[in-house]
Amino acid sequence: MERLFVCYPKCTTCQKAERWLKEHGISAEVRNIKEQNPSQEELTQWYRTSGLPLRKFFNTSGIAYREQELSKKLPDMSEEQQLALLSTDGMLVKRPILTDGKTVLVGFREKEWEEALLK
Template sequence: MKPLFVNYPKCTTCQKAKKWLEENNIDFESRHIVENNPTKEELKAWLTLSKQPIKKFFNTSGILYREMNLKEKVASESEDNLLSLLATNGMLVKRPILVTDDVVLIGFKAETWAEYFKK
């Protein structure tokens, strides 16, 4: 499976990540996170594969996150409710997300991505 690069094209971090993938000759499938928001089922699978807490999937620096006062909700709501919330709007989801057969990388850190692709 080609890695799935879930991104928001106007996001500068996503642009850097895309450039990194291209410069490293990594063939990937690109998906616009707002036009094709991850479903609850996808997010649940990605959460398991990422081995990260659900709070890592929230775009905490986003306007929508702040407008909705989600900091407290993320700390207290059930995982199921939070997955449902994330599935409502791609702007709530941290990006970029890189999904492969065996890992989900959230956000972009060149060192982390390079380490993964060295395998």
């Protein structure tokens, strides 16, 4: 599977991550998360593959997250309900996401990306 880079082009963190990929000669299909939100199936697969807690997939600093008061609601929601909610709005999803099917990186932390992609 080719790498998939799911991002929001106006997001400065996504821009930094995309620049980093180019600087390191790493190619990936770019997908705008606002125009093509990840499906519940994709999110479920990425969540399970990543080994990360589900809350790491939420853009907790985003306006949509705050407006819906999700910090109060998520603890009472099942994993399936949370994944369904994430699939309704790309702005709720932490970005960027980079995956090749075996590895899933959520958010851009340069050291983490170096360890995962430049070994």
